[in-house]
Every structure is written in C-alpha cells, then in structure tokens.
Amino acid sequence: MTLRFYDTASATIKDFVPVHPGEARLYYCGATVQGAPHIGHVRSALVFDVLARWLRFRGLEVTTVRNVTDIDDKILVNSRASYEQDYSGDHAREPWWALAYRFEGVFGQAYAALGIDRPTYEPRATGHVPEMHALIQELIDAGHAYPATDGSGDVYFDVRSWPRYGELTRQRVEDMQDAPDADPRGKRDPRDFALWKGRKEDEPLSASWDSPWGRGRPGWHLECSAMAGKYLGAHFDIHGGGLDLRFPHHENELAQSTAAGREFANFWLHNGLVTYEGEKMSKSIGNTVSPQDMLREARPLAVRYYLGQAHYRSVLDYRPTSLQEATAAVERVEAVLVAARAAGLGLDRDTQDVPAEFVAVMDDDLNVPRALAVLHETVRAANSALATGDHDAARPLVAAVAGMSDVLGLLQLMDLEGAGAGGAEHRALDVLVQDLLAQRAAARTARDWASADRIRDQLAAAGVVVKDGAQGSAWSVES
Ligand SMILES: Nc1ncnc2c1ncn2[C@@H]1O[C@H](COP(=O)(O)OP(=O)(O)OP(=O)(O)O)[C@@H](O)[C@H]1O
Ligand SMILES: [Zn+2]
Secondary structure, three states: OOOEEEEOOOOEEEEOOOOOOOEEEEEEOOOEOOOOOOHHHHHHHHHHHHHHHHHHHOOOEEEEEEOEEOOOHHHHHHHHHHHHHHHOOOOOOOOHHHHHHHHHHHHHHHHHHOOOOOOOEOOEHHHHHHHHHHHHHHHHHOOOEEEOOOOOOOEEEOHHHOOOOOOOOOOOHHHOOOOOOOOHHHOOOOOOOEEEEEOOOOOOHHHOEOOOOOOEEEOHHHHHHHHHHHHHOOEEEEEEEEHHHHHHHHHHHHHHHHHOOOOEEEEEEEEOOEEEOOEEOOOOOOOOOOHHHHHHHOOHHHHHHHHHOOOOOOOEEOOHHHHHHHHHHHHHHHHHHHHHHHOOOOOOOOOOOOOHHHHHHHHEOOOHHHHHHHHHHHHHHHHHHHHOOOHHHHHHHHHHHHHHHHHOOOHHHOOOOOOOOOOHHHHHHHHHHHHHHHHHHHHHHOOOHHHHHHHHHHHHHOOEEEEEEOOEEEEEEOO
16 A cells, blocks of 8 residues: 655655554644634545545544634633624624634534534643643743743743754744734744633633633643543644635644654644635635535535635636536536446446546545546446446446445445436426426517516426526426
8 A cells, every 4th residue: 555645744745654553643724613614614524534535545544633713812802802892782792702603513413414424532722721731831941932921821832942943944943924813022933822821801701711820711622632642642644724724823833842842743634725816815814714604505416516626735726617527527426326236337436446546646645636537437338338238347447436435435425326416306397397497488489577576486486496507507406
C-alpha cells in the first residue's frame, strides 16, 4: 500500500506510515458554535469524512476527533446581544451555553443530512478544562509560558523561548503579526498568545473556571492541543482543518504541544476554502450560503456531490448553477444502480471490488476528481452492458459503481428503491408532466391563455412546481 498525502508543514507529498501500526489517528478542527454553519464549514468536515472513509477502506483502524469550541469571545458577544435585546422586550435572553448548544445542534443536523459520519470522539472545550490546566502547567514548568505581568489573569505562551516557533508556516517570528488577544502591556512579546484568559468583570461568571492563575477561560489554540492529546496521544498521524487555520491557530497548536514535549501530528492536511465571488465565505464578511439553502434547491445526495467533487486542496468558488450540474452527474450514477436492480442484478453494498485505478488515484493525496472520472467511465460501461442485456459484463461493473459510491459516502444517500429523482416512479411522473408541459407550450403558442393557465393550475394542485428558464422548463415536487 502506498498512501501518500500532501503535508502542509513540509510542503511535500509524503508516504503515509502510521504511528501505530494498522491504525490511523486523525484530529480535525471543528466548529466554533457561535452561529449556524455555512457550506465552507461543511466542506471542511466532508473532506475529512472522505479521508476517514478512505483510510478505513485501506484496512486501517481509524480514530477521528472533531472538537466543538463551545466557549469563545464570539459566543459571549452573540449571547450578550440577545441579553441586551431582552430589555427592549424583543427576544428572550439566551445564555452563552444555551446559544452554543443550540448551534452545535444545527451543525450536527447539517452533517447528518449530508451523510458525514460522526467522529469517534466529538469533545467540547468546556468539558476539558482540567486537561488544559495540566498542559499550561507543563509549559510554565518548561519555561515556555508565563502569567501576565499586568494582573489580568492571562497566561501567555512565550514565543521567543521556542526556537521552532514558525516552523509550520515557515515564518520568522520577526515577520509575524501580533497576537491580538490581549493587552500587549502584560506580554513579553506582542506575538505571545493567550493560553488562558483571565475573566473580565463584564463576563458572566458561568463562562469562567477557577485555575491556579485565577478565574478565567481557555484560549482557543490550547483547546485543540489538549483535546488532541487526550484522545489521540502525544504523537498521532494527521491534523486537519481549513487553510484559514494554518496561522495562527495551527502554528500555535504545534508550538504548545511540541514545547510540552509531545511529538504531535506527522501530517498537516488543509482543505481549500469555499469562496463566494473570490472571497472566503465567512460569517464576519456575511457572504455565506447555508447547507439549508442548498438543501432547499437539491437533494442531500447532490449537495454532498457538489461540495465534495473538487480536490480537497483546491478552492471551491460557489456558483448556484453548478448545483444543477452536480445533480445531473450524481443522478447518472444513481440511475445505473436503479436500472441494475430493475434488471435483477443484486447490489452488494459492502463490496471492496473497486477498480485499481480508483484506488491508485485515491491513494495519491485523495485525488477525488480523478476518482470521479473513473466512476463515471464505469457508469458508462455499465449502462452499455445493461442496454445490450449482457448481465455477465454488467455485474462487476455495477458492483464497482456501488463500491466507489459507497467509499465516497454517496451510496448511503441514494434512493435505490427508485422512489426519488432518477427512479422508476420519478421517470413515470416525468413522462406525464412533460406531456402536460408540451400541451401548455402549445396552448401558449396558440395564445390560448385559458388552457395554459388551466394546465399550470392542474400541476400546482398536484404539488408540481414548474420553473421556466432559458433552457426550457424544469419541475419538482413541492415537499
Ligand atoms: N469558507 C470556508 N471554506 C472551507 N473551510 C472553512 C471555511 N470557513 C471555515 N472553514 C473551516 O471550518 C472549520 C470550522 O471553522 P470555525 O468554526 O473555526 O470557522 P471560522 O473560520 O471562524 O468561520 P467564519 O470565518 O465563517 O466565522 C475549520 O476547519 C475551518 O478552517
Ligand atoms: Zn483547532
């Protein structure tokens, strides 16, 4: 087996050699649950879902950890906003922990809708304060951290004490931005970042914990180091997250962990960003599209295909029209499986029988675009074999289509009973709707508006929504 991944830390493609033979341990940064997810967040989780599926397919015992950051400046700010509105009578007050819990649920629903497996562990930051204290103490003892000198109750990482600081992003300390998380007067160097944040007077008491350095809450970077260490050990295989997190978040995670004597991750994998008109899709910019927005337009199967079809390291610029293309592409895959069933060919969902070329390109830094090309070629070959009634030729091809769809996480979202789009009932309904649409078009050409309107009403009464576009009319059933 020659699995290879691009490691952002060394900027090279390296062979994957597990730290623990036969195992793969993966940590990837999950959401700060300050608001509802956008499709950038979902793409990130989807990339690491496919990675975990592939590692498992290759016979490794996989442990995945995706954290939930449920205490953070932005969560407190958003909760405070609801508190202030309470006085004007507009909204009920929502404490920070209720807000975080609510949005964690919305993230969970989006992941589940798109067939993103739950990680082995999904730790919340607030549940790991003792582990964070232990790590801070280790760093203080080793001379790499110190309590703030201004009485704020903060504890900082001392970047000048750690010569390797900057190794992940290959920067010199002199060239780095200041860490903006505290008053620089209490720091030895403006780039020193907070491991622990002393409680400020206007912050709710419930958002702070006792510690040897006074009441406060953890810094964001520290959370991930502490939780990765707890669930995966001091040395594990892969650390993932979006490219936006390389600096400072991942640089700081690496510094804290290695300065405390832990080897940390062998590989750093970063997913490319989802952009909107060239700009990072981000809550703070406000240019977001939610998974719910997309699920109103298309089936979960199509949304998963759309968000997962590009190479994980490439940028995905959101364009609404590409969702239709994704729907058409993935429904061709689904249709051949439905047709195979209709022809009496059973489907083995657990098949490992996928083409060698698919395996080779997935092994090579998870090249999903090339893997999808193999999938579509196999679909074409399977369709030809089915069309000529050559079941012996069709059987292995159909099994390969099912196997590839399975490992990409698509099979679980397909409707092989044929009730959904692309299925037998859909096709039957399509024949009838197309006939009515043709009658309506003819009535319009004849300026017979009464007949055209009657057909439109008849379709609407049956729950069929028609959208007229430049390429003709498309229809869907109102849910
Ligand atoms: N536009 C995006 N495209 C791809 N991945 C993203 C995008 N935005 C965030 N992510 C990734 O999603 C995961 C969870 O992110 P986190 O909650 O820290 O979001 P964030 O970067 O604060 O988002 P926002 O900028 O919208 O507030 C991280 O791995 C992050 O890198
Ligand atoms: Zn993290």
